[in-house]
Amino acid sequence: MGLFIAKRLLRLVATVFAVTLLTFLMTSLLPGDPAVAVLGAEGVQNEELLLQVREDLGLDEPLPVRYVSWLGDALTGDLGESYINSGQSVSDTIGDRFPVTAQLAIMAILIAIVLALPLGVLGAYHQSKWPDTASSAVVQVALSVPNFITGIFLIWLFAVQLEWLPASNWNRMSNGLGANLKTAILPATALATTQMAIFSRLVRSDMIATLQENFILAAKAKGLSNKFVLLRHALRPSSLSLMTIVGINFGALLGGTVVIETLFAIPGLGFRLINAISQRDIMVIQGITVFVAVVYVLINTLVDLFYVAIDPRIRRS
Amino acid sequence: MAVSDPDLLVVDNLKTHFQVPAGIVKAVDGVSFSLPRGKTLGVVGESGSGKTVLARSIMRLNVASNALVSGSVRYDGQELLTKTPREMQSLWGVEMAMVFQDPMTSLNPVVKVGRQLTEHVRHHLGVSKDEAKQSAIQMLRSVRIPEPEARFDTYPHEMSGGMRQRVCIAIALACGPKMLFADEPTTALDVTVQHQILNLLAAQQRERYMTMIMVTHDLGVVAGRTDEIAVMYAGRIVEKAPTAHLFSQMKHPYTEALLRAIPKLERPKHTRLDAIVGRPPDLINPPKGCKFSPRCPYAQARCHEEEPTLMAAEAAGHSYACWYPVGSEANEKALSDNLAARLPQALAAVGEIEATEEVPGAVVAAGENN
Numbered sequence: 001m002g003l004f005i006a007k008r009l010l011r012l013v014a015t016v017f018a019v020t021l022l023t024f025l026m027t028s029l030l031p032g033d034p035a036v037a038v039l040g041a042e043g044v045q046n047e048e049l050l051l052q053v054r055e056d057l058g059l060d061e062p063l064p065v066r067y068v069s070w071l072g073d074a075l076t077g078d079l080g081e082s083y084i085n086s087g088q089s090v091s092d093t094i095g096d097r098f099p100v101t102a103q104l105a106i107m108a109i110l111i112a113i114v115l116a117l118p119l120g121v122l123g124a125y126h127q128s129k130w131p132d133t134a135s136s137a138v139v140q141v142a143l144s145v146p147n148f149i150t151g152i153f154l155i156w157l158f159a160v161q162l163e164w165l166p167a168s169n170w171n172r173m174s175n176g177l178g179a180n181l182k183t184a185i186l187p188a189t190a191l192a193t194t195q196m197a198i199f200s201r202l203v204r205s206d207m208i209a210t211l212q213e214n215f216i217l218a219a220k221a222k223g224l225s226n227k228f229v230l231l232r233h234a235l236r237p238s239s240l241s242l243m244t245i246v247g248i249n250f251g252a253l254l255g256g257t258v259v260i261e262t263l264f265a266i267p268g269l270g271f272r273l274i275n276a277i278s279q280r281d282i283m284v285i286q287g288i289t290v291f292v293a294v295v296y297v298l299i300n301t302l303v304d305l306f307y308v309a310i311d312p313r314i315r316r317s
Numbered sequence: 318m319a320v321s322d323p324d325l326l327v328v329d330n331l332k333t334h335f336q337v338p339a340g341i342v343k344a345v346d347g348v349s350f351s352l353p354r355g356k357t358l359g360v361v362g363e364s365g366s367g368k369t370v371l372a373r374s375i376m377r378l379n380v381a382s383n384a385l386v387s388g389s390v391r392y393d394g395q396e397l398l399t400k401t402p403r404e405m406q407s408l409w410g411v412e413m414a415m416v417f418q419d420p421m422t423s424l425n426p427v428v429k430v431g432r433q434l435t436e437h438v439r440h441h442l443g444v445s446k447d448e449a450k451q452s453a454i455q456m457l458r459s460v461r462i463p464e465p466e467a468r469f470d471t472y473p474h475e476m477s478g479g480m481r482q483r484v485c486i487a488i489a490l491a492c493g494p495k496m497l498f499a500d501e502p503t504t505a506l507d508v509t510v511q512h513q514i515l516n517l518l519a520a521q522q523r524e525r526y527m528t529m530i531m532v533t534h535d536l537g538v539v540a541g542r543t544d545e546i547a548v549m550y551a552g553r554i555v556e557k558a559p560t561a562h563l564f565s566q567m568k569h570p571y572t573e574a575l576l577r578a579i580p581k582l583e584r585p586k587h588t589r590l591d592a593i594v595g596r597p598p599d600l601i602n603p604p605k606g607c608k609f610s611p612r613c614p615y616a617q618a619r620c621h622e623e624e625p626t627l628m629a630a631e632a633a634g635h636s637y638a639c640w641y642p643v644g645s646e647a648n649e650k651a652l653s654d655n656l657a658a659r660l661p662q663a664l665a666a667v668g669e670i671e672a673t674e675e676v677p678g679a680v681v682a683a684g685e686n687n
Binding site: 213 | 426
């Protein structure tokens with residue numbers, strides 16, 4: 001078990017290193033001159049000023065040197081400063097924005113799992129009968145409607161028609177959990193619908209396969225109730241692929257909440273990233289991308305460790 | 318009747334037919350027998366003869382939604398076929414239990430052995446977690462698992478196949494059932510382990526005065542371990558007799574053929590095994606007349622036309638379904654006629670030619686198969 005964790009951690013370090021290198025290279029290869037972006041239209045004329053800015057930003061150094069110094073700073077937690085909003089630390093921006101996006105993603109995944117499990121289990125248990133058909137219909141709709149349409153619909157229903165919840169804006173948790181949840185529930189639900197659809201399909205198909213297993217028949221032959229057999233014998237072996245997808249999709253959500261953050265005017269990481277891209281604010285782009293990638297890798301390592309908790313057979317290999 | 322009735326199980330004209338797109342599969346087609354308390358019945362037949370479906374139909378376990386089950390199964394005076402699924406659930410585990418064929422797949426890989434041993438005990442008998450654990454450890458000890466306390470906390474993959482089957486037996490016996498079904502309990506195991514498991518089953522059966530049905534394709538498994546043997550062919554019992562009697566006085570040609578197919582030590586080395594000509598019949602369109610007739614070395618015109626029903630032999634408890642029973646004069650004449658006609662089934666039976674899966678067309682035509 002210790003060896004297993006050590007191996008995974010080693011792999012984690014290697015992956016994170018590769019991620020920083022790739023991100024740095026790619027952002028450096030972005031077309032356009034950051035100095036031009038910093039100075040704006042007037043500054044472009046002034047060749048001297050441009051050179052000055054490039055030197056200030058360290059852009060005159062060769063790429064490997066820039067990478068090493070950036071990586072060295074990054075290891076101490078300093079991801080540099082924004083080129084555009086001078087003096088603004090990228091690490092602070094992330095510290096400020098990430099909790100918002102993370103909360104959205106976590107809530108979306110939780111809502112999706114809570115809805116997907118019963119849908120998937122019911123579908124598998126009543127395979128090809130009406131509960132399965134009904135849940136498949138729900139899943140199909142949820143899968144085919146894009147997030148922002150769901151978001152607009154939710155705003156129309158709960159904010160405009162029923163006036164239960166605000167249509168946009170964000171209350172930080174420091175303003176009280178209730179106020180925070182009121183602003184978070186609609187965007188999180190909008191994000192959750194697609195995930196719910198994917199998760200419930202997975203649970204359904206894995207569960208159908210598990211229900212064919214001999215050990216399920218053996219459990220039935222012991223006179224256990226159907227519910228007990230489903231939940232205590234079939235569910236756990238049916239949730240391995242769900243675990244994988246939850247990990248992957250959670251990572252994807254951290255970078256993929258942009259549209260919903262924009263729609264609901266939420267000050268999250270994605271919102272800031274889009275902003276930085278349009279301003280060619282390379283330090284911010286780099287910082288956020290690397291940060292999201294590292295979190296992504298961390299989550300997948302956690303998922304690997306979770307496997308072990310779910311399926312004892314993996315401990316041996 | 319309930320108390321004085323010596324028979325724990327009375328099966329009467331049980332039929333399990335499956336509706337499939339190609340027609341109706343008559344997996345079990347009119348099986349009747351009764352089984353006294355504390356006795357053991359061996360159900361023997363080739364794969365596809367309906368023996369597993371028979372066991373599951375009696376227990377009403379996992380009978381698919383496309384199955385039509387008719388007839389009667391009386392267990393301890395109660396009719397089982399009219400019970401609701403929920404009523405059956407309250408019998409499973411406590412009254413009747415099953416040991417399955419493959420111990421590698423019939424234990425849940427992600428659930429500790431301990432919970433698998435105790436969950437149904439707690440469910441049915443309502444005992445505390447601690448009591449259930451104590452009785453489970455006792456149970457593991459009685460199926461001869463070494464270090465039962467340590468085994469209680471392990472996962473199935475940490476045990477060998479034989480150990481796992483012992484655990485499965487312990488699980489089946491945990492609630493003290495009156496009736497035990499063992500469906501090919503040793504088929505997936507090594508020969509040396511097979512022997513131990515069979516002895517264990519027999520010992521537990523005697524000790525607990527259980528009634529047992531042992532389903533197997535291997536006559537060697539039931540020899541000497543069951544009170545009675547029922548030989549199944551194409552969904553029906555074709556011969557039934559007390560075990561010792563069946564081996565010495567078999568009447569049905571199929572039983573005879575099964576016995577011949579067992580390898581024997583006293584034969585010279587490299588002797589070809591006597592396989593049975595042809596394949597088990599198609600259960601959707603079974604042959605007309607006796608279903609074994611296309612493969613039978615003794616089959617006569619009547620066999621291809623008229624299906625024999627079980628008739629009593631001279632010995633008590635022995636019955637068979639054959640027009641030309643083994644050991645009779647009619648049987649000898651039938652064989653010599655068939656040999657004279659050079660029918661391949663007959664030639665294979667006396668070892669003149671090698672048995673093949675294909676039955677030549679001419680012979681099948683005599684039975685108007687399909």
